[in-house]
Amino acid sequence: MSNATEERRARRDIARWSSRLWKRRLVTGTSGNVSVKLADGTILVTPAGRSLATLDEKAVVRVSASGEPLARGQRPSSELPLHLAAYAARADVRCVVHTHPTFCVVWSRRAGLFPQDTVGARETLGPVAWTPYRAPGSADLAAVCAGAFAAGHDTVLMERHGLSAVGQTLEAAFDLTDLAEEAARIGYFGDLAGR
DSSP states (O other): OOHHHHHHHHHHHHHHHHHHHHHTTSSOTTOOEEEEEOTTSOEEEOBTTOOSTTOOGGGOEEEOTTSOBSSTTOOBOTTHHHHHHHHHHOTTOOEEEEEOOHHHHHHHTTTSOOOOOSHIIIIIIOOEEEEOOOOTTOHHHHHHHHHHHHTTOSEEEETTTEEEEEESSHHHHHHHHHHHHHHHHHHHHHHHTTO
């Protein structure tokens, strides 16, 4: 596949999966960001301050492996350091999805993880890491998440912030995000029901 073909396909995928994140209510407003690492080492990432609901593939920002925008006037997501750290931590990671799902954020405020006692959570989601609060977009946040990814976790719950998931495809990262939010939701209502 040519570089141009790979980039076109990745831009389409970012726009499509971003819309799905919005429809599933895993992001709201202008929250959340998505990226794909291309074969040449450059990265496509969603732009700063844009809703994922109606993201156009042309708005996706291409950056160098060090995070420098490759086109004038484009501004990547403020969470780009987190994405770069995930790619640096794991050679197998090709995609990063960072969201603020409601029930995951509720659990993150408790300084711990939601229960993973359902079949979906145990068998499909896999182990989830929890990281203490670090400022959004900071090198500190990128570093603590990179540590969790390097330890083999594909999903990281960040205190009072949100969720980051990595995978070889956007579909895989989306599925982890969706499964985590469902496990958190079930855990929340289970607690309300006293179970």
